[in-house]
Amino acid sequence: MFNRKIILGSVAGAVIAASAFAAAHSPVTQRQEAMKAVGGQMRTLGGMAQGKIEYDDFAAISAFEIMRNASATAQPLFASAGDGSEENRALPEIWADGSDFDARMTQMIADLDAAIAAEPADQASFAPLFGAVAGNCKGCHEKYRAPEE
Numbered sequence: 001m002f003n004r005k006i007i008l009g010s011v012a013g014a015v016i017a018a019s020a021f022a023a024a025h026s027p028v029t030q031r032q033e034a035m036k037a038v039g040g041q042m043r044t045l046g047g048m049a050q051g052k053i054e055y056d057d058f059a060a061i062s063a064f065e066i067m068r069n070a071s072a073t074a075q076p077l078f079a080s081a082g083d084g085s086e087e088n089r090a091l092p093e094i095w096a097d098g099s100d101f102d103a104r105m106t107q108m109i110a111d112l113d114a115a116i117a118a119e120p121a122d123q124a125s126f127a128p129l130f131g132a133v134a135g136n137c138k139g140c141h142e143k144y145r146a147p148e149e
């Protein structure tokens with residue numbers, strides 16, 4: 001089993017780092033950093049899901065916790081389009097129908113909460129939980145994120 005105290009300690013550290021960051025940057029930059037933190041966990045988790053990286057419950061659950069906190073940080077930062085002075089890939093459709101966008105982010109957070117609560121002890125129980133989390137990314141990006149230039 002993993003050690004929850006250590007996980008909570010590292011999450012607290014990440015939250016402190018995030019709020020130090022928040023003081024110095026605009027909502028647009030902050031949400032991009034938060035989304036980067038979400039994406040940053042995907043390679044290891046994807047590797048574990050595919051069996052290319054040996055499953056490690058501590059690493060997997062810690063990664064879900066980081067993604068969960070980063071998603072919750074990002075969600076309210078999408079409330080405003082920004083003043084247009086900063087480069088970003090958020091499409092105007094987000095604010096045309098904000099409730100769908102918000103519901104998608106809420107769903108991803110719920111899937112992460114479920115994955116954390118399940119405390120998957122082995123790769124077989126982890127893989128479908130990861131699949132549910134990862135299933136949120138593409139649909140939202142296709143609808144609400146501009147393609148890379």
Ligand code: HEC
Pocket residue numbers: 028031032033035036038039040042087088089090091101102104105108133134136137138140141144145
């Ligand atoms: C509710 C919609 C939504 C969901 C769900 C979502 N994203 Fe995003 N993501 C966005 C939007 C919109 C942007 C562009 C933000 C901007 O440029 O201001 C973005 C940007 C990103 C970026 C680029 C950050 C940068 O600026 O460098 C990464 C990486 C990313 N998302 C990863 C993920 C991953 C991985 C998942 C799934 C686990 C995911 N996202 C789920 C909407 C979403």
